[in-house]
Amino acid sequence: MTRRILRWLGIATLVIGYPLLAHYTNESAQNSNLGALVAIAPVVLIALVLAWNSPRRVIMLGALMLSCVALWAGWSALEQHFGLVYWLQNVGMQLILFMTFGRTLIAGRQPLCTRFAEAVHAPLTPQHELYARQVTVAWTLFFAVMALVSTGLFFLAPLVIWSFFANFLTLPLVALMFIAEYWIRRWVLPEMRQTRILDAVRAYRNTSARPR
Structure with missing residues (x-):
């Protein structure tokens, strides 16, 4: 029961908190670093889940790591x-x-x-x-x-x-x-x-x- 409550609280926090944070980063150009981080986080998280559950886990995780390196290299462009x-x-x-x-x-x-x-x-x-x-x-x-x-x-x-x-x-x-x-x-x-x-x-x- 406690686990179920915590799960629904987590979902509610994500559903409410993420849009608030995303909108906050869009309100000002001064939030570019945070905005880039918040924007890319769901993509990386979904990719991580898919890679972990893939039959070719090692290959997919390796590809994800390379993608993260590419993101880091192009972070300034992502901020803009x-x-x-x-x-x-x-x-x-x-x-x-x-x-x-x-x-x-x-x-x-x-x-x-x-x-x-x-x-x-x-x-x-x-x-x-x-x-x-x-x-x-x-x-x-x-x-x-x-x-x-x-x-x-x-x-x-x-x-x-x-x-x-x-x-x-x-x-x-x-x-x-x-x-x-x-x-x-x-x-x-x-x-x-x-x-x-x-x-x-x-x-x-x-x-x-x-x-x-």
Whole structure:
């Protein structure tokens, strides 16, 4: 129980603390060294986890060490453009989610939201299948728009404005989209009103864990 509480506290600290620290480094050019460090830390950490879990651990860890040496050699350039790293992380995640939903709309594939719906409500009615496909389209467009807005703000607006959008509005907008879809579903599919939002979250976790 204590371990679970500590884990969730750690996740909450990371989710809240990292955006605050990232935004702080974007507010002033005097934070360039800290900004470069905070910007590159998630990339290095993810690379370390992937390398450690790789079947070719020694090779991957060696490649990671060489990459870190290259980062150290080019640290001054990274300090001057650390905002670009932040943007690449943000827009990269939006594009990954865009492709995750969008590729399931290709002919012959099952829309992602249909897969989630089946995990909770199988078998689905034709109306529910149609709705689930439309929701998949909506999420695909949502992440495309998020990527475009992030890119537009980064290149056309001051860095601090883009930082506020990326660090403080991205997750709330995703949550708002999730809640809006829930209430629209209750209106369009009244027979599904007993379904809770957490059911969709569990469906996502269960579906993601299945071998494909």
